Amino acid sequence: MAAFSRHCADVVKHHVPDATSVRTRAIWYGDQTRSRVVWTDASGRKWQWPLYFAFNACLRKPAERDAIVLRSLQAVLNPPQPQDEDDAEEELWVPRTAEQVAQRLLALIAVVWRANASEEIAQQGIAWAREHGIDAFLSPQELRFVFNAQRPPQQDLVNFGWRAEAMLPMAWALGAIPTLPPSHRRADIWKIPLVQQARQSPADFIASASLRPDGEVSDEEHRLLDEHWHVRDAQLRRQPIPSGLDAGIVLERRYALSWMVGYGKNWDEVPTDT
Template structure:
């Protein structure tokens, strides 16, 4: 034991997720968001797609529970439906869009060619995944941490959230970016402190 070791020596350095990990996580989110559709026939198609392509191997523990629940609670459907916003930073990081849209503009990931390609051939999508530079992901994560702070600060002060930000969008995109840069042990445990 080093008598002069500081607490900082005990902290593990974040290891950015690999392109394959990000691609697998994106596939898991696709399935979860698809399953979160309120129209049961559409939700069932998402479940069938996930089973047919082995996407269940990429689910977090919370996602596994949601996916096998025959009658998920309405709040779970809403919460996991919001994960569509967490998909966007991954699409961006995998070079599917040039930039993230403003943080008050909701995503429609189903229209993005990279997402359509992932749905069509998941195994090929994972095998060919390429990430942008880790520094670019880290820089974007810092920007979203700042935006998350503005949202949190406004709520603490009982003020309106700045109009250029949507609290739900900011939270989901920040969550995804923090996971991408390596924060948290797994998808269900990503810290989002402000």
């Protein structure tokens, strides 16, 4: 499947002149049904070409591989139009706006604050979220966690505490830091001036938010995707995680970047396949 995916990526580059950022996305040792090629066209629209059925068709008829691949690609580029266009759902991957990223960063501030080991400090975070209406930016899972009447289970505190690493790419995209630190080094997000500003005046923070160009964010997402692939590959092979990478840090930063470039219908459903 890996070689087939690379071949299909080359086909896209040859037959789709305006395709940029052509990438293969697949789980080589896991669920191959999700293998696909993704790219962006001149208008900024993100395309996805599922490969599983074409791959199996080529296994059955290897002599017809080129024709099968081209038919599969054309089906993606020129899908049949539904009779009732009002019922058609076209899945577009649109980069999140500066306002959306700022709101999401505020949501994560509340989440990570709630996950503090000190319940007294955590309650301060809950009060802050209520005072500034941050609940409007929280996902369903986050709402249940932040406003839980009881102290959440320890594992939930650990899991949501890791979202501090998801905050970092958003702070970077909003111009708070020049580069992301290495993916084995945890960051103290509370020391970042932009995060401090967001806590002090959430409304002003949203109003003044501006993002790096989409291309920069997309390039960083691709870099973290590559790091995530190496982590997953090592895990599946039961090998040590490559030097310079921490699995938890890579996952959280990649999750945030994939959300920013447009993947996932909402924050709770961002795909992290590799």
